[in-house]
Amino acid sequence: MTGTPAPRPNRGVIIIEDHALFAESLELTLSHQGYAVRRLPLPEEGGSLATVRATALRANPRIALLDLDLGRFGDGAALIEPLSRAGANVVVITASGDLGRWGGCIRLGARKVISKSRPLRETLATVRRLDQGLPVMTSEEVSTLVQHWRRHREEIEAKRELLARLTPRERAVLGQMQQGRTVREIARDSVVSEATVRTQVKSILGKFEVSSQLAAVGLANQVAQASS
Incomplete structure (x- = not known):
């Protein structure tokens, strides 16, 4: 049954x-x-x-x-x-x-x-x-959005390649910049001159191909968010 x-x-x-x-x-x-x-x-x-x-x-x-x-x-x-x-x-x-x-x-x-x-x-x-x-x-809507995702990933990969150009010291300086620290504060904490830190910041901007510290921090934050 x-x-x-x-x-x-x-x-x-x-x-x-x-x-x-x-x-x-x-x-x-x-x-x-x-x-x-x-x-x-x-x-x-x-x-x-x-x-x-x-x-x-x-x-x-x-x-x-x-x-x-x-x-x-x-x-x-x-x-x-x-x-x-x-x-x-x-x-x-x-x-x-x-x-x-x-x-x-x-x-x-x-x-x-x-x-x-x-x-x-x-x-x-x-x-x-x-x-x-x-x-x-x-299917067209799906394809369009997936293409946007692919372009976004390509942009992030390109930015990761820029980050890879930095020396360990430049990465440390960039990390402090992301925390909102000024050149003076970074120099004081690292026990180096402000001129040395400015040179390192200038090198970071050059490798990132940007013209401001704000843009450099924004690029680093985008990569960090994409990796989280």
Whole structure:
């Protein structure tokens, strides 16, 4: 005698977002449309991105609406691949306009990336289509974003090559510049003359092919962020 099949688990929508007002707007909009939706709690103290990932996976969502910038928890992009592997349709909703970053999300398995500046009805339409098993991006849109990601990676690799030109001492000076320290402070802490530090800074600018310390620090920060 065949037993009664076990009911399928209710797989709804989860929201992973550290901006409470935006998350509440999403939750209310989707709830009014009849979706089983809940916000994933992000603890004010303790926990880590690994904690958030474990909680999200336990929720077993059909659709996950994910912000990229999760405050003290870091880059939400790290959640895309594990959620996608678990069968969730990940939709990234972000304030970032970096199309290279968007393309990276698509490569990790996100079904779509939506700007937070877009009306909520666009997110609702995306959720509806995913719930119906319909595509939410054309192959051309996917290809365009992935091309942006590739160009972004090429730019970062080129900047890494510039960093590799620095001597160990120049790297140390650059690191202090990234911390906001002045030439005078670097010279005092290193027990060298300010003229020596200025020469080292000039060498860094020359190797980076930039004209200001601000630009040099910005380049170094971009590489560091891409590596994190």
